[in-house]
Amino acid sequence: MTDITIAAVATPLGEGGIGVVRLSGPDSIAIADTIFRPKQGKGLKDQESYKLRYGKVVDPATGRTVDEALAVAMRGPHSYTAEDVVELQCHGGVVVVQEVLELCLKQGATLAEPGEFTKRAFLNGRLDLSQAEAVIDIVRSPTRLGLEVAIDQLEGSLSQKVKDLQEKLYQITVRVEASIDFPEDDLPDVEVQSMEETMVETIQEMEELLSTADEGKILREGLMTVITGKPNVGKSSLLNTLLNENRALVTDIPGTTRDSIEEVVNLRGVPLRLIDTAGIRESSDMVESLGVARSLDLLEDADLVLHVFDRSEPLTKDDFAVLERTENSKRIVLINKVDLPPLWDVDDLGDLHGAPCLEMSLLQEGSEVVQRLADRIVEFVGRSQITSSAGSRALLTRTRHKQALQAAKGALEESLRTLKQGLPLDLIAVDLYNALEHLGEITGETVRENVLDRIFSQFCIGK
Numbered sequence: 001m002t003d004i005t006i007a008a009v010a011t012p013l014g015e016g017g018i019g020v021v022r023l024s025g026p027d028s029i030a031i032a033d034t035i036f037r038p039k040q041g042k043g044l045k046d047q048e049s050y051k052l053r054y055g056k057v058v059d060p061a062t063g064r065t066v067d068e069a070l071a072v073a074m075r076g077p078h079s080y081t082a083e084d085v086v087e088l089q090c091h092g093g094v095v096v097v098q099e100v101l102e103l104c105l106k107q108g109a110t111l112a113e114p115g116e117f118t119k120r121a122f123l124n125g126r127l128d129l130s131q132a133e134a135v136i137d138i139v140r141s142p143t144r145l146g147l148e149v150a151i152d153q154l155e156g157s158l159s160q161k162v163k164d165l166q167e168k169l170y171q172i173t174v175r176v177e178a179s180i181d182f183p184e185d186d187l188p189d190v191e192v193q194s195m196e197e198t199m200v201e202t203i204q205e206m207e208e209l210l211s212t213a214d215e216g217k218i219l220r221e222g223l224m225t226v227i228t229g230k231p232n233v234g235k236s237s238l239l240n241t242l243l244n245e246n247r248a249l250v251t252d253i254p255g256t257t258r259d260s261i262e263e264v265v266n267l268r269g270v271p272l273r274l275i276d277t278a279g280i281r282e283s284s285d286m287v288e289s290l291g292v293a294r295s296l297d298l299l300e301d302a303d304l305v306l307h308v309f310d311r312s313e314p315l316t317k318d319d320f321a322v323l324e325r326t327e328n329s330k331r332i333v334l335i336n337k338v339d340l341p342p343l344w345d346v347d348d349l350g351d352l353h354g355a356p357c358l359e360m361s362l363l364q365e366g367s368e369v370v371q372r373l374a375d376r377i378v379e380f381v382g383r384s385q386i387t388s389s390a391g392s393r394a395l396l397t398r399t400r401h402k403q404a405l406q407a408a409k410g411a412l413e414e415s416l417r418t419l420k421q422g423l424p425l426d427l428i429a430v431d432l433y434n435a436l437e438h439l440g441e442i443t444g445e446t447v448r449e450n451v452l453d454r455i456f457s458q459f460c461i462g463k
Contacts, residue, residue, distance in 0.1 A: 002123075005031060006116055007109035009097050010462035016092030021100045022462060023088075023109055024081045024117055029073050031107045032086040034060050035100075036071045044073045044086065057088060057100050066103065067096045081117055082124035115459025119452065122444060129444025129455070130158045133398060136459050137220055142264050142271035146219040149395055158401070161209060161394035162442050168202045169412070169439070173432045180425050192419065199416045206409040209396060216397035218303070222264055222271035223377075226299055228326065229308035230318040234336040237362045238308060239263070239276040242370060267374050275302075304380060305331035306373075311359075312340035315348060323349065332376050333357045339364050356380075400451075401442050408438035 005025030011018065023031060033043040038055035047053060050072065057066045070089040079085040090100050105111060115136075122132045130153060137150035153159075172195050227235045242265050261276040277299075299305060305326045309319060333352055339361040346357055356376045360369045396402050415431035440446035 002120070005109045006112035006120075007031075007101060007104040008112035008117070008462040009101055010087070010117075011092065011097070013094055013097070014092075015094070019090050019092040019097035019100075020462075021088045021090065021097060021104060022117065023086045023104060024079075024083050024112075024120060025109075026084060027108060028084045028086045029075075031104055031109055032071060032073070032088065034107045035066075035103045036069065036088065038071070044071060047073060049073055049075045049078065052089075057090065057103065059103060060107070066099050067091055069100070077124070077126070080126065081120040082126040083120060112461060113456075114461050115456030115463060118459060118463055119456045122452075127154075128156075128159050129447055129452075130162070130401070130442055131156060132444075133455060135463065137397065139460075139463070141220075142222050143219070143266045143269055145269045146271060149216065149219050149397065153395070153397065158394040158396070159443055162439055165202060165205060165408075166436060166439050168198055169432055169436050172198055173429065173436070176425050176429050176432065180429065196416065196419060199412060199419070203409060203412055203416070206405055206412070209394060210402065210405055210409070212394070213396040213402040216395035216401075217399075218270065219395070220397040222273040224275070224301060224303045225272045225306060225377075226275045226277060226302040226304070227306045227308060228277055228299060228322055229310075230316065230322065233308045233310040233313075234334075234362050235276055235308050236261075238306065238334070238336075238369075239274055241362055241367075242267075242272075242274060242373075268378055270378060272304075272377070299326060299329065302329060304377070305329045306334055307331050307355075308334045308336055309349070310337050311335050311342050311344060312337040314343050320350075327353060330380065331355045332373070332380070334373070335359045336362055400455075404438050404441040408435045411435035411438060 003026055005023060005027040007021060007023045007028075010020040010022040029044050033045055035057050036044065036053075036055055037058050038044075038047075038053045041047070041053070044053065053071045055069065055071065057069045058064065059066060067090045069091075072087050072089075074080075074085040074087075076083040076085070088100055088104075090096055101111075118127070118132050118135050121127045122129060127135075134150045134153035138147060138154065141147035141150050175191060175195060227238055229235055239261065243263055263274050265272050265274055307323065307326055309315075333349070333355050335346065335357065338359045346359075356379075358369075358372055358376065360372070362369055396405065411431045411434035415428050415435065418427045418431065437446045441451075444452075
């Protein structure tokens, strides 16, 4: 535990029912007692944990009442940070909450950094690193399914799976180390066979866990879905239809959208990060050209491409250029304006390489288009598999988890090859320890300080 007491506003700034100022650290109760005056009874120091007290927040220098408030003390280690924690629950106004925070700082508290409360919970053993990451995932969950996965991870589903994998590796490592320490007792054949079986079984479990990475990423971050096509084919209309609001400006003038517009929509439980891009075409307009370049960059990173065409206008080289660029992407082809006289048909697009193709009229069909497109997208992401995953098994939700597990699997595979080749046991032990170290990166047992700083910098102040 640290000897510094931190303080921060734990609720969003603005007008609201309440505003909470949180303190954590060895002096949190003492600091709170200098500014909080209970209506009756003694101060927080003499009050039992978790019991709310009604009173006033007072400036000790002037005696001026700042606000009426409720105060609660939660003594460590039975608190969120495993330290002494105090929460002052004031009226939810910008000025009053800031004044209460300023009083805490004047009395000796230090302003908390983003994520510092949760970081202390991790450092004090209250949470492991994967559970700490789940806290911010709960706050940012775009859908109910994403929330279920985050809560499941906070309760330790991923942590327990990692511990199970570690336990199997520890069992093998103990056998190897025993043979290294007592070389006169060579590993018997039956022991070697048992170790091989355990290694193979563990590698298979790692592969199964790695197979959840795409599902976990979609549920946590959303499916990055880029709407593309040449200007005036209906991209912005499609975005507005999916959002059921006029988010993007729609005109008959090509090139109206000059920069990308991003919104999140919940499509049958699957979060889509919809990005409406500038129409892709050759242009002498510098601003439009920059928008086109931005659109092309987004296509490279897209999880799914919605490629929109206008069947009432002739196909041009710009259409085929974008079609070629998305050839290796997972995409759905949308042929819009089918209510108008057609100037070409689907066969004129050539080989779509298995991409689903929807013919539609955004102007006339509206919500029906959304349902048809939803069927295709849900089929693409395999929602039935994701739904069964949520709340029932461990999922990898972050690239960091995936990379650490891939490294652990690679080290274990190398150890297995060494064992099969009959090479010295020291080499087997080295790879086993590497595998254990990489698994420890997921839960934070072996994580580096710079990685911790990067993870907790994503949090908001007060969390």
